[in-house]
Amino acid sequence: MTIQDIQTVKDLLAEQPVISIIPHKNPDGDAVGSCLGLYHYLKQLGCNATVVAPNDFPNFLKWMPAATDILIYDNEPEKATAQIEASTLIFTLDFNSLKRADTLTPLLEASVATFVMIDHHEAPEEYAKVTFSQPEASSTCEMVYVFIEAMGGALQIGAEIATCLYTGIMTDTGNFKYQSTHSNTYRVAAALIDRGANNSEINGKVYDTNSFDRLQLLSASLQNMVFLKEYHAAYITLTAEELQRFNFRKGDTEGFVNYGLTIEGSKLAAIFIQEGNFVKISLRSKGNVDVNMLAREHFKGGGHINAAGGRYDGTIEQAVALFREVIPAFLSQYI
Template sequence: MNLEDINAVAKLLSEPQKIVIIPHKNPDGDAIGSTLALWHYLKNRGQNAQIIVPNDFPKFLKWMPGQDQIMNFEKENSQSKALINEATIIFTLDFNHLGRIAQMEPVLIESDATFVMIDHHQAPADYAQYMYSDVLMSSTCEMVYNFIEFLGDEDKITPEMAICLYTGIMTDTGSFKYSSTTSRTHRVVANLIDKGAENTKAHNLVFDTNTPNRLHLLGCALKNMVILEEYNTAYITLSQDELDTYGFQKGDTEGFVNYGLTLHGIRFAVIFIENREEGIIKISFRSEGEFSVNEFARKHFNGGGHTNAAGGRSDIPLKETAEYFVSLLKEYKTQLNP
């Protein structure tokens, strides 16, 4: 964030504001952790702040301090719209295009609030007056830590803020194994632990709360895995019927796509998940090395994200989507076989 923007935001926050904080649709650990940490920070400064999520988030995140104060736009529509219409500042966290908030987009487009974006995804849109955008950052949570530090308030990070930030960094770095994890990331995490983030507690509550149904669904996903050795690629399909058989709950498929990359020699892993209610196939892409799943998702599947982690969607049936995906791999054979 440049000095001019830091000073401008600091000036805004020096006066009472009506603030709304918004993450992307289907918020993950980084989205929830970053919004909660910023909410705690702003409330502690005496600001009137409210988090509004586009839709519900996974149960394994519903333990973080303050999560019970989060408003759901789908379920509390009129209240949410009123708060957005009254807002003087809107923080958008962990996304950089208003299309990522689904049915909230028209409401935000009509807002007269000052927008502040904090995000680490590629190709940001220009809707925000003040942008802190850095694609090299490990997570939006690390960026929120930096944002608070930019404002001279690093010493005001509380244990509640610390564990929210820790959780987001932990989840978005794959427990600190992704290449976006830098020495600075580890220094931030160490400081958060010193400030009260219970790291073992965060890990257990996120990763060690499986249900039998989720483990059975994982078994189904792994049984469905197709390995394409010619392209160093593995993909998984999950149909709506399979999700229903194992009592799918939001968040149950989190991390399934990563299993493909645990196979020796695999550099590209994908999962295709049927969503009959929305009439789409949701897709997650992961890669190792320099193969950009961000570019792949943008070009072929109406998506995007990071170089090694991205999402997308398809409007054709599951079987046809997988077949289309396989047909594309010939074009990328050289990149996938370095």
């Protein structure tokens, strides 16, 4: 974040633009938290801002301040389309390729608005006038905090902004346990607590509000787990039938993949979830095992060194077969 970039954003906001704030498809805690944190800040500046999401987000995030203000394309496509078409300034948060916006991608690609990107994923595309890219950051929420500070807005961070940003940092660091959690992450989290984020309450709302069906689904996923001891890798499968049996709701499988990493000796974990005619894949790892590379090379995805995702167009059996085929050579680099 250069002084010139910050001044450019200030000049853009001085033009009183119509602003849209966009998260990626299937918004997680960091995407929702960063968008809402920025939304509250821009509202305090008197800006005309709206968060527009491609699709819905998990119920365990819907308590967040102003979450009900988010315009969801899947629910109101005409209204969301009109909002983006009217926008003269668009912030894209927690993604750096317009393809990650899914149903919103054609609208964003056709837009004549000025773009500002704030994101912590690797290899950003060059579509924004101002790009804040910091792959080493714990989360986009941490970056939004730094952005607001650089804009001179630190004193404007109250309980609403602090709550949104703390939630995103907490979820994207796995409750502050992932390797991406640096000393500055704790300093930012402490500052947000000082500004009104109730860390205990936030933790409870995100992690301690399970439905009985979700716990049953977790039980089924653990029964399906396979541990490839010789390769230090574990994977979980969940079929469409299993999701239906346990009344799956968006966000119910959040964190399931991490159980594979708790096995002694495990260095890589994956979960394969059948969604229609494709398989959604989440990958997690320890140390220097680069699942971002694995996702990019074999599963049309990407992410971070220790956390990535992708997809496979086909059946869950085919996706697992490919995983088992490529894992020996992939992990031989690290073991």
